[in-house]
Amino acid sequence: MFQFSSTAIVLLMILFYGITFLISLRIGRKHENVDGYMVSNGSIGFGMSAASMTATWIWAASFYAAASAGYKYGLSGALHYGFWGALMILFIYPFGKRFRKLAPNAHTLAEIMHARHGNQSQLILAGSNIIGSVISLMVNFTAAGALVEILSPLSFTQGVIITGIGVLSYTLWSGFRASVYTDFAQLIAMIVAAVVIIPILFFTLGGPSLFQTGMHHLNAEQMDFFSKTAALEQGAPFFVAVLAYAIGNQTIAQRLFAVRQDLIKPSFITATIGYGAIVIGLGMLGLFALFAGIHPIDGDLNNLIPQMAATYLPPFLVGLLFIMVIGALSSTADADLCALSAIIMTDIYGKQIAKNRPHPQKMLWIGRITMIIATVCGIIFATFKFDILSMLIFVGALWGAIVFPVISSLYWDKVTAKAFNWSVLIAFISFLMVRLNWVSLTGITAYLFEIIATIGAGVVLGLMSFGFFGKKVGVIVGCITTIILLPYCLGFLRNYLTLLSSLTAYGASALVCTVITLLSSQKRFDFRRINELVVEFHSLSKKQK
Amino acid sequence: MSTSLLTFYVLIWPFIASLVLFVLCYGLYKDIQEAKTTGNELV
Numbered sequence: 316m317f318q319f320s321s322t323a324i325v326l327l328m329i330l331f332y333g334i335t336f337l338i339s340l341r342i343g344r345k346h347e348n349v350d351g352y353m354v355s356n357g358s359i360g361f362g363m364s365a366a367s368m369t370a371t372w373i374w375a376a377s378f379y380a381a382a383s384a385g386y387k388y389g390l391s392g393a394l395h396y397g398f399w400g401a402l403m404i405l406f407i408y409p410f411g412k413r414f415r416k417l418a419p420n421a422h423t424l425a426e427i428m429h430a431r432h433g434n435q436s437q438l439i440l441a442g443s444n445i446i447g448s449v450i451s452l453m454v455n456f457t458a459a460g461a462l463v464e465i466l467s468p469l470s471f472t473q474g475v476i477i478t479g480i481g482v483l484s485y486t487l488w489s490g491f492r493a494s495v496y497t498d499f500a501q502l503i504a505m506i507v508a509a510v511v512i513i514p515i516l517f518f519t520l521g522g523p524s525l526f527q528t529g530m531h532h533l534n535a536e537q538m539d540f541f542s543k544t545a546a547l548e549q550g551a552p553f554f555v556a557v558l559a560y561a562i563g564n565q566t567i568a569q570r571l572f573a574v575r576q577d578l579i580k581p582s583f584i585t586a587t588i589g590y591g592a593i594v595i596g597l598g599m600l601g602l603f604a605l606f607a608g609i610h611p612i613d614g615d616l617n618n619l620i621p622q623m624a625a626t627y628l629p630p631f632l633v634g635l636l637f638i639m640v641i642g643a644l645s646s647t648a649d650a651d652l653c654a655l656s657a658i659i660m661t662d663i664y665g666k667q668i669a670k671n672r673p674h675p676q677k678m679l680w681i682g683r684i685t686m687i688i689a690t691v692c693g694i695i696f697a698t699f700k701f702d703i704l705s706m707l708i709f710v711g712a713l714w715g716a717i718v719f720p721v722i723s724s725l726y727w728d729k730v731t732a733k734a735f736n737w738s739v740l741i742a743f744i745s746f747l748m749v750r751l752n753w754v755s756l757t758g759i760t761a762y763l764f765e766i767i768a769t770i771g772a773g774v775v776l777g778l779m780s781f782g783f784f785g786k787k788v789g790v791i792v793g794c795i796t797t798i799i800l801l802p803y804c805l806g807f808l809r810n811y812l813t814l815l816s817s818l819t820a821y822g823a824s825a826l827v828c829t830v831i832t833l834l835s836s837q838k839r840f841d842f843r844r845i846n847e848l849v850v851e852f853h854s855l856s857k858k859q860k
Numbered sequence: 861m862s863t864s865l866l867t868f869y870v871l872i873w874p875f876i877a878s879l880v881l882f883v884l885c886y887g888l889y890k891d892i893q894e895a896k897t898t899g900n901e902l903v
Contacts, residue, residue, distance in 0.1 A: 342903060355903045360894060362887025363902060369880075390869075492903045499888060506881045510874045523867045585887075589880040596873030603870075 317625040317633055324467035325477070327634060331641055332481030338500055339485040339493040349675040349852045352490035352682055353422040353657040354572045359495060361582055364574035367495040368586035369593075370502040371566050372404055374451065374647035375458030377594045378640055383616035385601025388545035389537025393598020395550035399557055401591035407561035408583035409782035411571035413725060415579065417842055418849040422661045424568040424721070429666050430848035431724050431840065432732035439739055441662040443717060444565040445655060447710050451566075452651040452693035453701070455644035460697060462640055465612075465621045466633065472698055478645070479694040486649040487686055490656060491569060494649040501642040506593060508639035512624070512632060513596050519627045520607050529606030537605065547811060555771075555817045556711045558778055562721055563714025565654035566647070648693070655689045656682035665852060673852055712750065715820035716742035719774055720828045726786075727832070728839040734831035742824035750816035756809045768815050769804045771822030773797030 319327070350357075359367075377400070384392035418427045425444060429437035456475045463474025486493050521528065536544045561567055574582050597620070604611075604619055609626075612618040624636045660682045665673045720735045748754050749764055756764065777793020808815045895902050 342901070356901065358900070359903055360887065360891030362884050362889070362891045365887060366884050369884075495903045499884070502884070503881065506877050510878045510881070513874045514871060517870060523863045526863045526866045585880065585883060588876065589884070592873045592876035592880060596877060599870045599873060 317628075317630060319467045319630075319633075319637075321468050324463060324469055324637075327637060328463075328477050328481060328641065331638055331645075332484060335481075335497050335500070335645070336485040338497050339489060342492055342496050343489050347489055347492075347679060349660070349673075349678050349682075350420075350422070351492055352679055353653070353660060354569060355492050355495060357420070357573060358575040359573050359578075360575065361578045361585075363495055363499060364570060364578060364582040365585040365589070366502045367498040368404060368567070368570050368582060369589040370498040370505065370643075370646035371494075371570065371650040372400070372586065372590050372647075373502075373505065373593060373643050375455045375640065375644040378597050378620055378643065379458065379617045381594050381598030382601035382604070382619050384545075384549050385598040386605050386611075386616060386619055387601075388542060388549055389533050389602065389605060390540050391542050391545045392537075392549060393595045393602060395545050395553065397591050397595035397598055399550065399553040400594060401587045402554075403557045403561045404567070404583055404590060405587040406557055406779055406782060407567055407571070408579050410562070410722060410725075411567075411583070412576070412579050414568070414571060415576050417725060417845045419576070419846065420851045421572050421849045422569075422657050422852075423565060424562070425658065425662045426666065426849055427845060428721065428724065428735075429662070430845040432735050434667070436720075436724075436732055436735045437662055437666065439736065440717060440721065441658050443563055443710075443713050444658055447563055447714065448565060448651040448654045448658075449689065449692060449696070450706050450710055452648055452655075452689060453696040455648040455651070456693050456697035457700065458644050459641065461617065462621060462637065465618060466625065466637060475694050475697045478641070478648070479690045482645050482648045482652065483686060483690045486652050487683055490682060490686075491573065491653040494646075494653045495570075495573065497649065498646050501646040502589075504642045505639050505646075506589075508635045508642075509593050509596055512628070512636055512639070513599060515632065516600060516623065516627060517603060520603050525603065525606050529608060532605055532608045547814070551811075552813045552817060555775055555814065555821070556715065558718045558775065559711050559714035559817075562718050563710070565658060566650040569650070569654055569657060651693075652686045652689055656685040659685040661852075671848075675852055678852060712746045712817050712820050713743060715817050716746060716824050718778065719821060719825040722778060722781075723828060723832075725842075728842065729835065729837075730828065730832045730840075731835045731837050734828045734835065737831060738824040738826075738828035741827045742820045745823040746816050746820040749819050750812060756815075761809045762805060764815060764819055765804050765806070765808045766801070767822040767826070768808050768818035769801045769822070770797055770826060771818035771820065772800050772804070774821045774825040775818070 381393050381396045384396040388395065414421065414427060421427050425437045425441035428440045456478055459478035460471035460475035463469050464471040485497060536542045571579065600620055600623060604623055609623065612622050624633050660678050664678055664681050716739050720738045724730045724735055754760050773793040773796040776796045777789045780792040781789025891902055
């Protein structure tokens with residue numbers, strides 16, 4: 316199997332990060348604006364914002380997990396990864412338009428929640444955002460280390476450290492502005508590499524004849540385009556996470572607050588198509604491996620893409636693939652750094668410590684120091700090689716518990732802080748009870764959780780419909796879904812713990828939030844107050860002077 | 861699925877990705893034009 320020399324791999328990484336750093340210098344200012352550091356000028360154009368959203372959402376896991384799905388589940392595997400991942404971008408934009416309408420100058424979603432419900436709700440949302448971004452950062456650094464280790468004599472840790480320093484170098488000074496600006500170049504490199512490598516690998520393995528000679532490697536489920544196994548094991552848990560990842564991820568919220576308001580829809584639709592095409596395309600590499608009868612090194616599916624590239628591609632294209640993966644993980648890692656710095660700057664310093672009277676210059680340096688600390692933490696955590704998949708499932712469920720409370724809080728003026736906080740807490744505990752087997756899923760207990768989970772399925776589809784078609788359609792779709800699915804789910808969902816626990820989080824949070832809200836006699840919230848409370852920090856400091 | 865249909869299925873994705881590439885480049889061109897007209901910065 317082909318390997319680069321240590322010198323070649325270091326030069327490739329210096330070339331990539333050096334060019335990215337030079338690109339970021341083009342927009343660097345001696346005195347950065349504190350709001351620009353978090354959300355740019357709030358009116359980024361279509362090309363830049365669509366590219367940034369696509370590049371941010373394509374991360375290291377997109378490559379490995381899509382190819383793994385193609386290899387494991389056959390014809391429909393890559394679709395069940397890439398299609399639902401793409402829908403995460405699509406389904407957030409109607410809600411994003413609402414967020415922007417309520418708070419045009421917001422920096423984080425938690426900041427809006429602070430204006431709506433106060434400290435506790437804000438910290439719940441900010442805390443879940445921080446956990447998600449730290450895990451994402453760690454995953455991307457881990458992927459970089461693994462790739463460097465498999466393609467060169469350098470060690471895993473050396474790969475992680477070079478990547479961490481590289482990403483920090485171009486993001487530190489200008490923050491979000493540098494992240495968005497460099498995303499465009501990184502995405503172009505990614506698309507060019509994908510468009511070249513996928514067909515070349517296909518024809519190297521035999522082209523169309525591969526499907527005739529390799530069909531015997533597939534079992535009946537893998538040959539079935541509508542495979543039930545793929546749908547239930549890969550598709551359904553991912554579909555359930557569509558809204559959770561979209562709401563819980565500050566990197567998406569930041570881009571929603573940065574793009575020009577009238578361009579949210581075209582930017583996010585383009586990003587949906589771009590993400591889907593690239594990730595499903597890369598998932599096809601796993602399908603090629605399955606048809607060709609290739610077995611991943613050490614049985615680890617994450618080795619599939621580097622292994623195929625190193626075995627079948629010339630050195631130049633292996634280098635191109637290396638740049639593609641490094642570009643994908645860097646564009647997401649820099650977005651995570653910006654997300655973390657924005658949360659610490661806005662939600663911790665701006666709201667909790669400075670009590671809405673922040674010092675802009677101090678705030679800016681808090682953001683930069685946050686990035687440095689986050690990078691060091693990401694590097695250290697990456698070297699521990701945690702079970703990343705389990706952590707991601709946990710974070711997905713944590714975010715699943717906040718979806719209904721967050722969305723309902725920004726549309727329904729009766730929702731109270733008490734309803735928000737208790738619904739998230741009870742939903743998360745319910746999730747843990749199922750996921751960690753704290754309760755025995757037999758008899759009436761199993762039926763109870765299956766009923767809550769079925770309501771959760773109704774909530775998921777209801778919210779998706781609500782975003783596009785309004786309250787009436789959302790409620791009808793949610794109710795019909797629950798009624799139709801209930802007979803099928805009873806006695807069935809208990810066999811799919813991941814799916815049952817995720818849906819339980821949705822169902823429990825929606826039930827508790829709705830019941831507490833309806834029982835509350837608190838007066839209705841005036842949504843106009845959010846815009847009064849969420850302000851640009853630099854204009855605030857001018858007023859104070 | 862026939863061989864030709866499978867070939868179409870696996871190669872359509874890089875084709876769509878290349879179309880998106882053109883759309884994004886055109887979008888960036890428009891962004892730059894607008895930035896010049898209004899005097900605003902790209903980001």
